[in-house]
Amino acid sequence: MKTYKISICLFIIYIFFPKDLFNQFKYGPIINKEPGKVFVNDIVLNANPDFDPLNVKEVMFKAPTLEHPYYHLIVPVKDFTGGKPVISSVLINGELPDFYFTYVNGQLHVENWLAQKATTIKNIVIVMKYTWHNNQKYKIEIKLRAPKVFDPESEKDYLEETTTHNVISPGKGGAPDNWKYSIMIVLQEEYGLKRIAEPVDLALCIKQSRVKNLKKEVRVMEYNPATQKFNEIPSQTYGFQTYSGRGLKQGRLHEPSYSCRVVFLADVLCCSKKMYAIVYGNPEASVPQYTSDLQIKGSGPGAVIENEYWKVKLHEKSGQIHYYRLKKTDGKNIPDYSNTTSGSVHWNPDTYGENGSWGHTFSWNPPENIYEVARGPLMYKITRSGRMPGNPEVFTSVTYTFFAGSPYILMSSIMEITHPYAASAIRNGEMVFDADIFDHYAWKAKNGERRFLRTLLNPDEGFDAPAMIPIDTPWLCLYNSQGKYAMGAIHLNVYNFNKIDGVSATYRPKFFLYCHPQWGRPLTYFVRTLVYPFGYNFRGPAMYIPAGNVYVEQGAYFPFLLGKKDPFEPIEILNDKLKHPLEIRYGN
Incomplete structure (x- = not known):
């Protein structure tokens, strides 16, 4: 009851x-x-088409909108009687569209079947995603097929109906001339921050049949849905790959393809959307020549990279960051951010093992592998990798990414323990400077508070460490309270794992804020410690690290002037932007 x-x-x-x-x-x-x-x-949850699926009498051509960000055609199909039909073929000028979906009696279908039982199928409409151009002839052929009698042993006796349309596209609203294909991209800003020259780095994968040379045949354009106008903007391609396919003529999953990455700088107002077009398929195109404020002199170790905000020198031997120089100084005499002890301000990743030898990436001379991933007008990306000097059980890599028009530098590093290793220290995220350049630390605690500390010795906390803070502290910086300049580090990702069971080998991980006033050349720095019995007062025993442990960090380094009203507003804004990037929606 x-x-x-x-x-x-x-x-x-x-x-x-x-x-x-x-x-x-x-x-x-x-x-x-x-x-x-x-x-x-x-x-x-429920699609809202840009047409009435119960009232389509002729082929309609549609241009991209923010809600439906793709070129498409809306095509009526003949009624079908006598079986349970499927869509067997959809062609436009003899080739497959990018994608298609179907409405039957106003209901959306995403598979090829149109009915579960034999009947007369009416009001069939196919929406084809396809890049169309103004005043062009198009022949559309759609075939429906159904077996007359269901017989799994026989595929010979079929009913088939073909719908053919020969149409001419409108005189406006089409894709740019000379560029046969397009991929529309919608960028959405949701965090409430205006984005100017924000780097966008995304993947592109297209059929080999549609392009001959990706280096020549890719462009990025701003697109205004209201005016249907295009504006070409600088872009850069890199990371080219080829997939040979499996010999299927129209097997989408296994067609031969080219892929690469595309970089451009986006301007998007706060809490708004903006559309861009990646156009390709122009065999007459040449390699584009764009200019920007990004200047690169030399290559690999020893290269000098600069834009309107900073100048960065890579060390001639190791390729680690040698120094930063602020270029926008408001007339102040600001020293180079440098380290006269090792010659590199970016010291690590580093390790200290049972052989009693520190291994630092600043000691590479040279790295085993040097790879310029991208070198262009908008981005310079370089990766160096190899065995850790003095600690061959550790393989490591360091990647820097420099952008045009951006005040920060991206950095990522990976350490992999390839052979069992007894570690007294495994560290990353380290920046080391001469002690007279900065006099304070500042950082943002995970509860949102800002905290400050002078760069003074405090042996009660740790060996030469005034403070220890969480390894995933949102941001921290060293700053000069008199000169009003700073060096910031924004922590984007820190993830450590073991390739066998997923559980990483870490021990007392912290961010150490260090000073060494007793050294011959006093230094001030911060470093992320992942395994660190060495760094505490008791100097604990080395820890056994099995092979397969991997330590990954991703972050941004940001030399900047303190704000006039709020000294740390510049790093707060950049922290928010990097941790809340533009949302990317591919239209087709």
Whole structure:
């Protein structure tokens, strides 16, 4: 009886309770609701077509919009009678569209089948994602097929219906002339920060049949849906790869392809969307020649990279960052951010093993491998890798990425323990400077508070360490309280794992804020310690590290002037931008 009463109550609640609230329990809070479309968080539960699927009499050509960011054609198909049909072929001028989906009697279908039982199928509409151009002739052929009698042993006796349209596209709204194909990209800013010249680095993968040379045949253009106008902007391609396919003529999954990465600088207003087009397929194109404020002199170790914000020198032997020089100084006499002890301000990754030898990447002379990943007008990316000097059980790599128009430098590093290793120290995230350049630390605690400390010795906390803070502290910096300049580090990702069981070998991980006033040349620095019995007062025993442990960091280094009203506003804003990048939506 009790169960019966509970069931009655639940039924009454379901009938009279607002359905939107039930959806919130199931999917999360509803943030927007419009006729024909419900957004739950960012998921579209019901598609809202840009046409009436019950009233399509002729082929329609559609240009991209923010809601439907792709070129597409809306094509009516003949009624089909006599079987359970599937779509067997969709061609436009003899080639496959990028993608297609189907409406039957106003209902969306994403598979090729159109009905589960034999009947007359009416109101068939196919939406083809395809880059069309102005005033062009197009022949569209769509074939439906159904077996007359269901017989798994026979594929000979079919009903087939072909719909053919010969049409001419409109005189406006089409893709740019000379560029046969396009991929539309929508960038969305959701955090509330205006983005100017924000680097966007995304992947491109296309059929080999559509392009001959990616280095020549790719462009990026701003697109205004209201005016349907394009504006070419500087871009850069790199990381070219080829997949030979498996010999299938139209097998989408296994067609031969070219892929690469595309970089461009985006301008997007806060809390808004903006559309860009990646266009390709122009065999007459030449390699584009763009200019920017990014200047690169030399290559590999010893290279000098600069833009309007800074000048950075890579060490001639190791390729580690040798010094930073601020270029926007407001007339102040600001010294180079340097280290006269080792010659490199970026010291690590580093390790200290049972052989009693420190291994630092600044000791490479030269690195075993030097790879200029990208060298162009918008981005310079260089990776160096090899065995840790003095500690061959550790393989490590360091990658720097420099952008045009950006005040920061991206850095990532990887350490892999390739052979069992007894470690007294495994560290990364280290910047080391002559002690007279900076006089204070500042960092943002994970509760949002800002904290400050003079660069003074405090032996009670750790050996020469005024403070120890969490390894995933959002940002920290060294700054000069008199000169009003700073060196910041923004921590984007820190992840450590073992390739066998996933559990990383770490021991008392912390960020150490160090000073060494007693050294011949006093130094001040910060370093992330992952395994570190060496660094505490008791100097604990070395820790056994099995092979397969991997330590990864990703972050940004940011030399800057302190803000006039809020000294740390520059690093706060950059921290928010880097941790809340533009959302990228591929239209097709």
